[in-house]
Amino acid sequence: MDPFGELFRGVRAHGSLFGRSTLTPPWSLLFVDGAPLTLCTVLTGSGWIVAEGRPPEHLGTGEVVLVRGPAPFSFVDEVGTAAEPVECGQDCAVPELGGTRYRLGWDDGPGAATGTTTLVTGAYPVRGEIGRRLLDALPDVVRVDAGGAAGPVRDLLAAEVAVDAPGQQVVLDRLLDWMLVCALREWFDRPGGRPPAWWAAHRDPVVGHALRLLHAEPAAPWTVSSLAARAGVSRATLAKRFTDLVGEPPLTYLTRWRMSLAADLLTGGGSPTIADVARAVGYSDPFGFSAAFKRVRGATPSDVRRTAGAS
The missing domain is CATH 2.60.120.280 (Regulatory protein AraC)
Incomplete structure (x- = not known):
């Protein structure tokens, strides 16, 4: 998608x-x-x-x-x-x-x-x-x-x-x-408009394809090289083109997207464990996931779940 x-x-x-x-x-x-x-x-x-x-x-x-x-x-x-x-x-x-x-x-x-x-x-x-x-x-x-x-x-x-x-x-x-x-x-698409970067980028044949791959398979063990191979370009070409159009490198974008998915899993009902959420967004190690989540979101997964439960 x-x-x-x-x-x-x-x-x-x-x-x-x-x-x-x-x-x-x-x-x-x-x-x-x-x-x-x-x-x-x-x-x-x-x-x-x-x-x-x-x-x-x-x-x-x-x-x-x-x-x-x-x-x-x-x-x-x-x-x-x-x-x-x-x-x-x-x-x-x-x-x-x-x-x-x-x-x-x-x-x-x-x-x-x-x-x-x-x-x-x-x-x-x-x-x-x-x-x-x-x-x-x-x-x-x-x-x-x-x-x-x-x-x-x-x-x-x-x-x-x-x-x-x-x-x-x-x-x-x-x-x-x-x-x-x-x-x-x-x-x-209005003339003179300033759409978000991801809107303009999705029409680029290379970056748009890469974005669709990341959204379709967020838990896959992506590297810039593997993503470039799937997009049909060199690693250097993808890295530069993606950063120029989206405003951040491919794996930085992927990490932020994974953390958004994780936040919704943590607060969306049900009772998935931190390890369950980590695996769902591509982390085999819940400790590595928790560290990445806190770095991006400024709070631990447990803190986010606790705050959502209290609201």
């Missing part, structure tokens, strides 16, 4: 907030659930995303905004709206509808499309150390224009929101996962 795909292992939408022709001005929705990452997209109409410490972002039909948490943020009809804020989040359920569907100014009559806005949002818990690596690559607010690869996904979202069918929440969550991937691809 490539680094980008790997980062999504612990990132899944849960309890998407949605409605049909829902929002009739004035409105002010205050998202307070503190999700590490929230995706917002407008199917019809428009509004404003207002996040603390950031200039307001206008959100028109088909546009996508990603907001990093945990600070609250608002979706309003106009900046400075007179509407009373309505708190929304995982507890923002309307009992007669079930789930987390929310409605404000609900109108399915002939004039429903006039002056109304349909907002779809998905909250992302971003579990574990691996998921946090994705957050670290993002600013507080990411805005992606309408169209592009996310366009067909938006059409599917609109069709699903328009019906009331069994399993709808699951379908909406998965569609939002799809839209998140499309939105991040477009944002990383």
